[in-house]
Amino acid sequence: MDITFLIAAIIAVLATVRVITCYHIMHALLYLVVSLLAVAVVLYTFGAPFMAILEIIIYAGAIMVLIIFFVMMLNLGLETVEHEKAWLRPRIWIVPGLFCLVLLGELLFLILQNRQPAAGIQVVSPKQVGMAMFGPYLIAVELVGILLMAGIVGAYHLGRQQGKTLHRFLENNLDT
Structure with missing residues (x-):
């Protein structure tokens, strides 16, 4: 080795x-x-x-x-x-x-x-990798993209501050 x-x-x-x-x-x-x-x-x-x-x-x-x-x-x-x-x-x-x-x-x-x-x-050339990813594995690549998007949305919801969001919600509803 x-x-x-x-x-x-x-x-x-x-x-x-x-x-x-x-x-x-x-x-x-x-x-x-x-x-x-x-x-x-x-x-x-x-x-x-x-x-x-x-x-x-x-x-x-x-x-x-x-x-x-x-x-x-x-x-x-x-x-x-x-x-x-x-x-x-x-x-x-x-x-x-x-x-x-x-x-x-x-x-x-x-x-x-x-x-x-x-x-x-x-x-393995980059062309072969691309052909494999967007050929027979197209659905798997799309599912991974959806999974990553769900992770980003989940991170946003976990990280946002509830107090500020609630405060803005109450201000908007009281004005109307």
Whole structure:
């Protein structure tokens, strides 16, 4: 086995274990991003650079931003300000930062090495991914879109403030 695969796989497993065992949501999210980046490096070592980029853009980028916005929308009050200050201490970022540096080093090593995928591994082009997604799996893609939309609507309803909504509702009904 390739040493870059083993290092990325070990980092992915360790980061995922930390996601499960962390008590603070922001710590868990930080380790989840590291885990997703490690999975992207694993995909790259298997000769799937397009899937590795999709892993970074879709999961580590977009979905993590949505989760962070959801946590911000909850707005739990003044007592959480001290917790947020504790989350930003530099010692919290040391281990995830080291993991990311190792992954970055591996990725640079793989890119500069510029070697071809191992024998027997078929490279999948973006056109093939698109044809598969919008060909036989069209209904599954549409159902996932509907599921994501339901999640966004649910996050909105969980995060909105009931007092302000009720106050506006009462003002509008009293005026008419």
